[in-house]
Amino acid sequence: MAATQGRDLLLKLGNAASPEVYATVAGLTTKSIAGANGTLDVTTDDDDGVRKLLAGKYGMAFTISASGIAPDTSAYAGLRTKFLAGTVHNFQLDNPASTGGATYQGSFAITSFEETGETDGALSFSITLESAGVITAT
16 A cells, blocks of 8 residues: 655645735644534434434534744744734645545634744744634545
């Protein structure tokens, strides 16, 4: 079985232009995306004690987590600025086509931003993004 390298999974930030252009967030060493879809319980006394769920999307949400080495770039500083502003921005997470993957795209808020520095190591950072609208997978 062939494997795909994790570095092929790319997190990209949109520039809010029209048409929007996405640039890879530099310095990342780990990236992940997790999706969740809430349920709507429609169980009644007539269901003989068996839970019934209504099909559909109820509170669908995505979380992207990423971490890496903080590059000395204006784009990296822009992540911090966007976090402090508390605004929503367009991001993409590209999963390589070689794995049958998808490009996830949509609006996300940076809900967590952490910088860590050790005396004998490089400055590292981690961010968490929470979806703030419809996320598409193409």
